[in-house]
Amino acid sequence: MGKYLLLIGGALLVYWIVRASLRRRQRELSQQHEKAAPEDMVRCDDCGVHLPRGESLTVRGRFYCSVEHQRRHDASG
Numbered sequence: 075m076g077k078y079l080l081l082i083g084g085a086l087l088v089y090w091i092v093r094a095s096l097r098r099r100q101r102e103l104s105q106q107h108e109k110a111a112p113e114d115m116v117r118c119d120d121c122g123v124h125l126p127r128g129e130s131l132t133v134r135g136r137f138y139c140s141v142e143h144q145r146r147h148d149a150s151g
């Protein structure tokens with residue numbers, strides 16, 4: 075009986091260690107992912123606000139935060 079308890083205890087210990095290390099690894103991986111893929115930030119040529127490139131408007135190599143600012147900038151020359 076004592077042997078079985080030891081086996082179960084050992085198995086639980088191994089299970090606990092593996093689970094803990096897997097969780098730590100997952101957390102490290104997600105942190106790395108956040109660090110490795112920061113969204114490219116660009117600056118609106120009209121008002122100077124910073125925004126992700128994916129949300130910006132690109133016209134003739136310049137970035138704008140909105141169509142209004144692109145038009146305003148174009149109108150002002």
Ligand SMILES: [Zn+2]
Nearest residue numbers: 118121139143
């Ligand atoms: Zn703007």
